[in-house]
Amino acid sequence: MVRLMTVVIRVDPNHPDPESIARAADCLRRGGLVAFPTETVYGLGAHALDLAAVQRLFDAKGRPANDPLIVHVPTFDGMSTLTRRVPATARALADRFWPGPLTLVLERSDRVPGVVTAGLDAVAIRIPSHPVARALLLAVDLPVAAPSANLFTRPSPTRAAHVLEDLEGRIDMVLDGGDTDVGLESTVLDLAHGTPTVLRPGAITIDLLRTVVPDVIYRSAVVHDGEAMASPGLLAKHYSPRAPLTLFEGPADRAIGALAAEARATMATGSRVGILAPREELDVIRTQIGPSTFSPHVEDAGSANDLSEVAQRLYAALRSLDAAGVDLILARTVSADDGLGSAIRDRLHRAAAGRVVVC
Numbered sequence: 001m002v003r004l005m006t007v008v009i010r011v012d013p014n015h016p017d018p019e020s021i022a023r024a025a026d027c028l029r030r031g032g033l034v035a036f037p038t039e040t041v042y043g044l045g046a047h048a049l050d051l052a053a054v055q056r057l058f059d060a061k062g063r064p065a066n067d068p069l070i071v072h073v074p075t076f077d078g079m080s081t082l083t084r085r086v087p088a089t090a091r092a093l094a095d096r097f098w099p100g101p102l103t104l105v106l107e108r109s110d111r112v113p114g115v116v117t118a119g120l121d122a123v124a125i126r127i128p129s130h131p132v133a134r135a136l137l138l139a140v141d142l143p144v145a146a147p148s149a150n151l152f153t154r155p156s157p158t159r160a161a162h163v164l165e166d167l168e169g170r171i172d173m174v175l176d177g178g179d180t181d182v183g184l185e186s187t188v189l190d191l192a193h194g195t196p197t198v199l200r201p202g203a204i205t206i207d208l209l210r211t212v213v214p215d216v217i218y219r220s221a222v223v224h225d226g227e228a229m230a231s232p233g234l235l236a237k238h239y240s241p242r243a244p245l246t247l248f249e250g251p252a253d254r255a256i257g258a259l260a261a262e263a264r265a266t267m268a269t270g271s272r273v274g275i276l277a278p279r280e281e282l283d284v285i286r287t288q289i290g291p292s293t294f295s296p297h298v299e300d301a302g303s304a305n306d307l308s309e310v311a312q313r314l315y316a317a318l319r320s321l322d323a324a325g326v327d328l329i330l331a332r333t334v335s336a337d338d339g340l341g342s343a344i345r346d347r348l349h350r351a352a353a354g355r356v357v358v359c
Contacts, residue, residue: 001059003169008160013037013177016132018139020175025139027173033057035149035163036136037177038128040101040186040202041156041315042163043072043146044171045136048082054115054145060170062152066228067235068118069145070103070186071125074137079125081111082143089213090191096212099129101182102204105190105231116145118228122192132177147232148185149174155239155315155351158183162319183312184343188231189216199231201343203311220346237353241318243274245329247352250359252335256281258359259330260288266328267294274326276317278304281332297324301332307340314347 009020024034031053034045046057048071058065073079076094080086083106090104108123117123128134137144148156151166160176187202189209198206198218209216229235246262248255256277263273263285273296277285282298289296299317302309321329333348334341349356 032172044149254359274321
């Protein structure tokens with residue numbers, strides 16, 4: 001891959017200046033790749049109907065062709081050329097949750113290249129609410145395919161520095177709008193194949209969706225390498241730090257005890273251990289590990305009583321542990337298994353790639 005000069009433009013997250021937005025929009029129109037903040041994570045944008053631009057996006061991320069892209073549009077009417085039909089359910093959901101962190105999977109039109117949808121008959125669409133994303137989409141006036149702006153399977157970026165860690169020299173431009181708000185990718189809801197089905201949990205929870213569409217269900221899915229995915233984010237290993245991560249679940253006392261024992265045993269071999277856990281558990285974990293020749297690198301995951309904080313901090317904490325050079329990450333998840341808690345647990349399970357200890 002030819003190394004590029006990645007231009008970074010700092011913009012006010014609430015009032016981005018039109019000149020910077022116009023520059024980024026022109027880059028997209030010419031087939032360039034532009035990373036920009038959304039309310040969820042930073043996205044890597046490409047003109048969704050430009051085959052060469054979309055292929056550049058896949059190459060830059062190292063993303064396999066079986067992983068579909070989400071297409072971003074600025075208005076509800078902007079998706080009319082992307083789908084064969086817009087069901088009444090989609091309009092009702094859009095009226096309630098758009099702009100926002102909800103992606104709808106709908107029957108795709110012939111205008112959408114198959115590479116965007118992994119060859120499937122449906123296309124994923126959303127309208128983001130972040131002022132920078134909205135300004136860019138309105139300025140470019142084209143559908144923009146935008147997966148997370150990171151190398152494939154890495155933790156998604158929640159600040160511009162994370163984008164540059166992975167993609168500097170691979171993409172044309174980054175609009176730096178500071179930290180994102182939600183911190184987890186959008187909820188993905190399939191409306192193209194029978195019963196409305198959540199394929200990927202996110203900040204728009206299933207209970208919220210049911211206030212509009214009562215028959216919504218959730219399908220926990222794992223897709224293995226080579227299979228076409230109905231949604232991004234379904235691989236068994238995804239959102240993963242470089243260091244192997246082991247997740248400890250179950251009653252707090254037993255899970256903390258098992259985590260502390262693993263930390264002591266690992267550090268006794270001279271390996272560097274990172275720990276990610278809710279704020280309320282950190283002192284107990286330190287006490288149970290006890291004095292040691294080596295001290296673990298500890299990351300505060302946020303308060304278990306504030307799941308929005310945990311979600312917002314998650315990927316930055318995983319990247320911080322990698323930056324600290326740890327050999328192994330031991331993590332605790334939140335106990336809530338519904339609402340935003342289910343999205344946090346989904347991301348941690350995939351980051352652990354099957355290394356889950358149930359206590």
